[in-house]
Amino acid sequence: MNDKAAHPRRIAWIAPAVVNLILGCAGVFPLGFLWIFLAQYPLAALGLTDREPTDNDGIVPWLILLVGGVGTFIVVWMGINAGLRKLSRLARPQYWLFSTALSLLPFAALAIFPDIGKSLGLF
Amino acid sequence: MDEMVLRAQRFINTIYGSVPGINKVAEDGITGWSTMYALTRCLQHELGITALSDNFGPTTMSTLQSKWPSIGRSTGAPANLVRIIQSGLYCKGYDGGEIDGLFNDRVAAAVQKLKSDVGVSSVYPGDAMVPKLFKALLNMDAYVVISGGSSTVRSIQQWMNARYVNRANFFIVPCDGYFSRDVQKALMLAIQFELGMSDAQATGVFGPATQAGLKANTLSVGSSGPWVQLFSAAMVFNRRDGVTFTSTFDSNLSGKVRTFQDFVKLPVTGNGDFQTWASLLVSTGDATRKGSAFDCVTEITPARADALKAAGYSIAGRYLCNVPNTTLNKMIQPGELAVLAAKGLRVFPIYQTWGGSADYFRYAQGVNDALAAIEWARYHGFKSGTRIYFAVDFDALDYQVTSNIIPHFRGIADTVSEHTGGYKVGIYGPRNVCSRVSGEGLTSASFVSDMSTGFSGNLGYPMPTDWAFDQIATINVGSGAGSIQIDNNIASGLDDGQSSFNPGTVEANLDVDFDMSKRDALLHDIQNYLISIGVPEEGGSDIFDKDNATLGCNTTTEAFDITLAHDRLITSLARQLKMRKALIQCPILWEIRKWNMGDMVADGVVRSHYTNGSPIDKNDCSTGLAQIFAETAIKARNYSIQQGIISGTILDPEKETDLWPVWQKLQDESYNISTVAYVHIWGAHELGLPRPGLTTSEDDTRRILARYNGVTAEAEQYGRELLGLYKVFEKYHAPLRNS
Incomplete structure (x- = not known):
């Protein structure tokens, strides 16, 4: 009985896993952009990173891009995952933790293994 | 869109759509050459001509003349021939009386109106369509004064049509009030007809016989008749103020002739002599005149x-x-x-x-x-x-x-x-x-x-x-x-030229145009240099590289090619300002390569600030090819003007009424590139350095390049990186200027 109940639950994780991996691949770009913003402004202000000298139009355009680009991605990501979670009837905390982790995975992989990006022709 | 023109187009497509040589026309209700050409081909088809053509030429004219010298109420013309007339009338803006193949009262009235507009009512009395009028119907000429046309010119056009339409090679000219190439040719033919030339002799060319005839027809006060009408017509066509179309050569016309003769530097006689005729009729005038x-x-x-x-x-x-x-x-x-x-x-x-x-x-x-x-x-x-x-x-x-x-x-x-x-x-x-x-x-x-x-x-x-x-x-x-x-x-005496000259300036060691055969080698070196400082061919080099902001924008190759496309201008500027062209090229190439979404958004915010009153208070940003602030451009140009390097108006970099026009002008690549040079001159001054020249030291070059970016600590890095780029350019420029 227990085995039969566990099997559908495991299957229920497959769709969120696939979707979040795909979202994570697409999310490399907004996340990369988020990093550029952080490195260029708040982290640079704290002395933790160096500013790119060519960019001299100030923070406003980047904030607009941040809201427009990254914000849109987050809204889409949350919308899709909210729907998926309802459909899958998976437990809320585990679902969001799992989805977030999977979505960050491609970015983390590129950060830890830069050669992956090079071999994919991204860098 | 005209509903009746649309019906004319449907008539063409329905009846003649499958006839070889008659292409279907667009059913858009708009009169155009394609519809007129199609109607001409339809007519040729109805006349039994097999080699169809857009041109209403001699074959069409002679066949029409022999088969249907007159098409009217009771001539028994085929319905489709009448439909072609009706379609042509609608396309010309007349009431064609439906497209039903019936030469009814409305068609007759329209033909009469057309004859009246063309000026041939007296030549072709009645309401029947005749071949030359048919030819005039199937083209795009207008027979009413169109916008900006002259009623005097139109009256001359109508007069020529009436007087000469019976000559074999004279075809109805437009009566739109405009002097055009066709009207000019018609005037020349008219002169040849008045000289008594046969239809074969009258070619419209200002040849020896025409010139000899004009020499024998000098007009003066008291002259009258068609020659004066043609002469006054020529004066009107040459837009001589106050001249009317007249058959009497009076003192008023003579006075106008004097003014014209003085204007074109002919002997001022007040008479319609050969040289005056020639100047009115052909652009050379009397080509045997001796100039100074x-x-x-x-x-x-x-x-x-x-x-x-x-x-x-x-x-x-x-x-x-x-x-x-x-x-x-x-x-x-x-x-x-x-x-x-x-x-x-x-x-x-x-x-x-x-x-x-x-x-x-x-x-x-x-x-x-x-x-x-x-x-x-x-x-x-x-x-x-x-x-x-x-x-x-x-x-x-x-x-x-x-x-x-x-x-x-x-x-x-x-x-x-x-x-x-x-x-x-x-x-x-x-x-x-x-x-x-x-x-x-x-x-x-x-x-x-x-x-x-x-x-x-x-x-x-x-x-x-x-x-x-x-x-x-x-x-x-x-x-x-x-x-x-x-x-x-x-x-004319407006420009006497120059009688004395300076010794002339011979500048050695100036840059010259780039040798494009070295394009690949230079690009390779630039790519290698940029990679060495962490700027790959495209985007960034890893996920944390800030150059990723340029992904999808310009590659190094693209930036290089855009820069090189402006080589002539950059070289000319460098030579004019006696500075190194590499100094101008470096920020241009760099800024193009580094251009990213942030720059595009910044442009949009500024544009929105001035045009839509955007709530974001940003009235300036770096913009254009070399990413220059309008404020910087104004300061740089002001300084160059004050130094006598260029001419122009001093602007206020604090005023938006000055910032906005300059910001817009910076979108123009030529303006933007020339501003790069002035920014360097101004930047050197701001740093207390000598004006950039042909022997500027490497360190001064670095500081000037850094100043292009501003006065922040980051600008120092900008200067160092661009100095490396400068050296790569110079590796190629120096041998060229010394060769």
Whole structure:
């Protein structure tokens, strides 16, 4: 009985896993952009990173891009995952933790293994 | 969209859609040549002609004349022939009485109205359609005054139609109030008819027989009849103010003739003599007139100068430079100006390299040409006040003048006014080109290529009001060592040319145009250098690289090619300002490579601030090819103006009314690139450094490049990185300028 109940639950994780991996691949770009913003402004202000000298139009355009680009991605990501979670009837905390982790995975992989990006022709 | 025109188009497609040689027309309800051509082909088909053509030519005319010399209520013409008439009437704006194949009262009234508009009611009485009227129906000519047309011109057009339509080779001309190429030809035919020429002899060409006839028909006060009507028509067509279409040569007309003769520099007699006729009828006028000016592609040696002086010439037009990659050595030769000055010949300079088609002409090319012409003029020693004539040596159509020539001359005018202390801009070209460019206020005198009598830009256009030289014939002057071929020019007196010259400036060690055969090698070195400082060919080098912001924007190769596309302008600027072209190229290439979404958004925010009142208070940003703030551009240009480096108006970098126009101008690549040079000059001054020149030290170059980016700590890095780029460029430029 227990085995039969566990099997559908495991299957229920497959769709969120696939979707979040795909979202994570697409999310490399907004996340990369988020990093550029952080490195260029708040982290640079704290002395933790160096500013790119060519960019001299100030923070406003980047904030607009941040809201427009990254914000849109987050809204889409949350919308899709909210729907998926309802459909899958998976437990809320585990679902969001799992989805977030999977979505960050491609970015983390590129950060830890830069050669992956090079071999994919991204860098 | 006209419902009846649409029905005419449906008639064509329905009845003739499957006839070989008659293509279906677009059913858009708009009259155009395609519909008129189709109707012509339909007519040919109805007449039994098998080789269909867009042209209503002799075969169509003769067949129509033999089969249907008159189509009316009771002539029994086939219904489709009547439908073609009805369709043509609708397309011409008349009531065709439906498209039912019935020559009804409405069709008859429309044909009568058409005859009246064309001026042939008395020649073709009644309401029947006749062959020449049919031909007039199936084209795009208008028979009512159209916008901007003259009712006087229309009355002449109607008069010519009425008087000459029965001549075999005279076809109905438009009655739209406009003097055009066709109307000009009709006037010439009319003169030949009045001279008694047969239909075969009357060709519309201003040949020897016509000239001889006109010489025998001098008009003066008291003359009357058709000759006076033709003469006054020619005066009206040449837009002589206050002239009416008249059959009586009175004192008023004589006075107007005197004014015209004085304008075109003919003997002022007040009579309608041959030379006056000639000037009214063909762009050369009497091509045997002896001018006092000339232009030539040959060096004027002392012997030739003597021969020219003896022939009565006093002003010479000479070319500032040769055309690159050609063998013709037409430019002013070393020592030639001194010879001319010593012999008492004055000189006006002409700038012509390419320019034989519309494609060449555009704003950026105008800027390039102006910079080159200025440099050459200074090289030869032309003084302030000299007018340089920039050539348009092809038959530019009116729309090409609008789309290409005027922007080109705007570039010339902007650049000459910015970079010189007194050179003026003239134009060499056909009448219409000269008049239109002058009308825009871009030139101050015209050198008219009237020798090209067949140019559409000369036919049907009056002499430009600001003409200085009228090029009418190529002739040979002198003999032996003094022999020379020249273009004989009439001078109006508006421009006397120059009689004295500076020694001329010969600058050594200036940069030259890039040798494009080294393009790949230079690109390779630049790519390697940029990679060495962490700037890959595209985007960034890893996920944390801030250059990822440039992903999807410009690659290094693209940035390089855009920079190289402006090599001529950059070289000219560098030579003009006596600085290194690499100094200008570095920020351009770098900023193009580093351009990203943030820059695009910044542009949008600023544009929105000025146009939509955006709530975001951002009135300036770095923009354009080399990413320059309007404020910086204003400060840099102000400084250059104050230093006498360029001419212009001092602007206030604090005022948005000045910032916004400059920000917009920075979108123009030529303006943006020239501003880079001024920013460097201003930047050096801000740093307390000497003006960037040909021997600026490496360290000063680095500091000037850093200043381009600002005064922050990051700018130092910018300067270091760009200095490396500068060295790569210099590796290629230095050997070229020393070769």
